[in-house]
Amino acid sequence: MMRSLAPPIYLFLVLALPAAEPGVKAQFIGGTLAGVSARSSARLDLTAADALVFLCGKAELHVAYKRVNTVEYGQSVSRRYAAAVLISPVLLLSKTRKHFVTLGYVDDEGKQQALVFRVNKGDIRSVLASLEARTGRRIEYQDEEARKAGKG
Numbered sequence: 001m002m003r004s005l006a007p008p009i010y011l012f013l014v015l016a017l018p019a020a021e022p023g024v025k026a027q028f029i030g031g032t033l034a035g036v037s038a039r040s041s042a043r044l045d046l047t048a049a050d051a052l053v054f055l056c057g058k059a060e061l062h063v064a065y066k067r068v069n070t071v072e073y074g075q076s077v078s079r080r081y082a083a084a085v086l087i088s089p090v091l092l093l094s095k096t097r098k099h100f101v102t103l104g105y106v107d108d109e110g111k112q113q114a115l116v117f118r119v120n121k122g123d124i125r126s127v128l129a130s131l132e133a134r135t136g137r138r139i140e141y142q143d144e145e146a147r148k149a150g151k152g
Contacts, residue, residue, distance in 0.1 A: 022047050024123040028056045029100065031115040035059060042117060046130040054115060061115075063105050068135040069112075070104030073128055074142030099124040101131070 023045030030038050033056070042056035052068075054061040076098040101124075103115045119127050128139050141147040 023053070023055070024127060025120060026054075027118040028054075029116040029118055031102075032113045033059065033061060033115060044117065044119070044127065046127065046134065049134075052131075052134070054117075063103070063115075065134045065136075067107070068103060068105045068131075068137060070102065070114075070140065071128075071131050071135060071137050072102040072104075072140040072142065073124075074100050074102075075145060076100065097121065101127060103131070 023043045026042045026044045028036055028038065028040045028042045033054075036056045036059050040056050042054060045053040045055065050066075051062045051064045054063065099119050099121060101117055101119060103117075105113055105115075107113050131137070132139050
């Protein structure tokens, strides 16, 4: 007699797969978004054709790409002092970079708003390319180092 159901091990593997959330991980640093604390974990979804979706806790913000009037990219570069003290002085030679995007937009009431968020190193180029393509705005770079990192 043949079994038509998948063996239990396959069922377990399928159930164990995490549901893929759209967008990239981000960290809300600050801005004019009320009710969300700084340094909150967030997701930035740039897959919709007409608006980006910023999910931060229970807050969900939709910003129409046509309402975005500024996209700025910058970095914070620092030495790894703590790691050098705890692990090895050789780590003083390495730097850590944090990637920040500032998004300026006009809300439904006609008021200027801003979001500042941090994006992981592996996601920053795709985020900048998506924002530039969807908003039609050129990325403003804070300095030459940011330009190099953003362009690749």
